[in-house]
Amino acid sequence: MKTIVFTGGSSLLAQSWIRQEQLHYNYILGLHKRQLDQKRFKTVVFDYDHPDQLSVQLQNVKADIVINCIGLTSVEACQENPKLAQKINVELSKNIALACAISKVKLVHISTDHLFDGTLPFANEETSKSPVNNYGKTKDEGEEVVLQTNADALLIRTNFFGWGPAYKASFSDQILKNLGNGITSKLFKDVYYTPISVVTLRDTIERLLQHNAKGVFNVTSNERISKYQFGVMLAIAFGYPAHLIAPISIDEMTDLTARPKDMSLSNHKLSVFLNASLPSIERQLEDLKEAKKIGQERMVIPYGRQDVSEKDIQSIVNVLRSDYITQGPTIQKFEQRVAEYCGVKHAYACNSATSALHIACLALGVKKGDLVWTSPISFVASSNCALYCNADVDFVDIDPKSYNMSPAALEKKLKEAKAKGRLPKVVIPVHLSGQSCEMDKIHSLSKEYGFKIIEDASHAIGATYKGKPVGNCSYSDIAVFSFHPVKIITTCEGGMCLTNDTELSNLLGRYRSHGITRQASEMSKAPDGPWYYEQLNLGLNYRMNDVQAALGLSQMDRLDEFIEKRRAIARRYDELLKDSIVATPKQHKDTNSSWHLYIIRLKDNTQITHQQLFEHFRAAGVLVNIHYIPIYRQPYYSALGFSKEGFIEAEKYYQEAVSIPIFPGLTMEEQEKVVALINKPMGYQNLF
Ligand SMILES: Cc1ncc(COP(=O)(O)O)c(C=O)c1O
DSSP states (O other), rough: EEEEESSSSSHHHHHHHHHHHTTSSSOOOOEOOOOSOSSSSSEEOOOOOOOOHHHHHHHTTTEEEEEOOOOOHHHHHHHHHHHHHHIIIIHHHHHHHHHHHHHTTTEEEEEOOSSOOSSSSBBBBTSSOOOSSSHHHHHHHHHHHHHHHTOOEEEEEEEOOOOOTTTSSSSSHHHHHHTTTTOEEEEEEEEOOOOOEHHHHHHHHHHHTTTTHHHHHHHOOOOOOOOHHHHHHOOOOOOOGGGGGEOOOOOGTTSSSSOSBBBBBBOOOHHHHTTTTOOOHHHHHHHHHHHHHHHHHHHEEEEEOOOOHHHHHHHHHOOOOOOOOSSSSSHHHHHHHHHHHHHHHEEEEEEOHHHHHHHHHHHHTOTTTTTEEOOSSSTTTTHHHHHHOOEEEEEEEEOOOTBBHHHHHHHHHHHHHHTTTOOOEEEOOOOGGGOOOOOOOOHHHHHHTEEEEEEEOOOOOEETTTTEEEOOOOOOOOOEEEEEETTTSOOSSSSEESSSSHHHHHHHHHHHTTHHHHHHHSSSOOOOSOOOEEEEOOOOBBOOOHHHHHHHHHHHHHHHHHHHHHHHHHHHHHTTTTTTTOOOOOTTEEEEEEOOEEEHHHHOOOSSOHHHHHHHHHHHTTEEEEOOOGGGGSHHHHHOOOOOOTHHHHHHHHHHHHEEEOOTTTTHHHHHHHHEEEEEESGGGGOO
């Protein structure tokens, strides 16, 4: 993921840009004087006075792009304090442009529509500049020094509207505030411009960056309207009476510094360059309204959520329109894709991970009288798969740091089992939340005690262990992924078994599909004809279909992006929660998690209870969850004779753990809300 540094991180543009932003980029806010009361981004105090220092700082934070939002934007302030205007709008622009050139960081310099005398509409990038006041003059000079200093810079001339931060109301914020209070706003009927919403501006700049644009671009709407007309459109869009917007003439404001009457810019160059036209202002105002609604509606934040794109949907539609919708070619493509990603020989897509676990047990010959061990901190499917085969199950206590099956507890239990003469046939380590178990240790125990290994990697596609992808079966016989919607990638419901063993591969293929083979080499006799198949085992119909596989294949294109986003969210939680009442998840040095879950644990000395914390989240609309109730506590298992005896760590975990939201579409604002609930739990302040 690329890193964008905002110089002028507290500016209206930077703040409204990141407000609804999902994790497309890492953001770093360059601050100067204002101490932002928010912890959701890394903030850096940059040395804007010394380009050399600044370039080192940019390299240190691994900046890919700098968006320079620094500016003294008040026309009156620029007029009253020309030295300051010169320093901020010209000198700092030059220093930043130079630092970016030295450190080879792409610069986006935010300029203005205030560069012309306002006698002609729709100035284009070639129109010669004719500023009428000191603001315009210094911004003009700023542009020139940037162009001279940094040939690669992208200069954006714009005039935007959006939701500003609490400390800085935007033009539209002020009008809406007045409208909300029934106060009339007087707006110029004879000052024209081409305003653009921050969301459209942001998307457009991102596209310009993707096309490696440089030089000057007007990024404005197609329509030239007066400030008064804008106010009326805003009132209508938000359902307020338009009469609360009153027209006045700028000519009546004799004590104001001279301003251009027409600031409209032509976006012709932009439209041609991107081969696209920008949405109407009316449409952008709808988006502004929507952005507010999203902010309010997404009060409910789930712990996990699928991310299905238009491209994903299109790939499903394509399969639905094709000749094969059940067992067509897409399944194999999906299987091959996952196998290649993991570096494993064979992969079998199933209709769920539960099915995949079941056939994994069948392929390993698990049957009545056999014993299968797994982790108690898992979903019930991890042990049910053995019960389906009429085997017996037992659980191995967890490691207090990783919450995965403890190799030490496993070894102890194996010694005892050996003494009793009842060793497990199969052990199923579960990579909880996407962090791999210590597979090297479990693998060497399997050699010593002679058991087989199924990795329940339901949470872990995209994770690595000792630098290799989880699922490559270097330390196991079979590995299993889940593609349930809350998991890393989804096929709606779905799962997959992976193995390097040819024998097991054949068995998995058969058990998935009625126990039937179509391979002559496996048959008991020579085929009667091309239609011939044989049923060799009592198999099941656990197949995935092509429609699901199409979604899976398309999601595989996005797997690395999903993992990056999840890791970025986890890193941010780690940082934001490091001094809080909860312990953040510890990572073993050999693992790089896929972060299906982010599990916090209440620290020992906190006075709030687990239940209070859980209810507190839920009451605030944050749909946290507990992963998992120890399986031995389920009534079905109690009836089999299980109790909590002997599971000290699993029990302690169950009293403390909460899974907080993590999914690719989680916005920074939402993440901040989750963190705020932990750092300042309303209603429980007296307890801290
Ligand atoms: C650890 C684990 N194993 C197995 C499963 C079963 O997965 P599926 O829903 O794809 O059958 C889940 C699902 O939540 C799981 O979390």
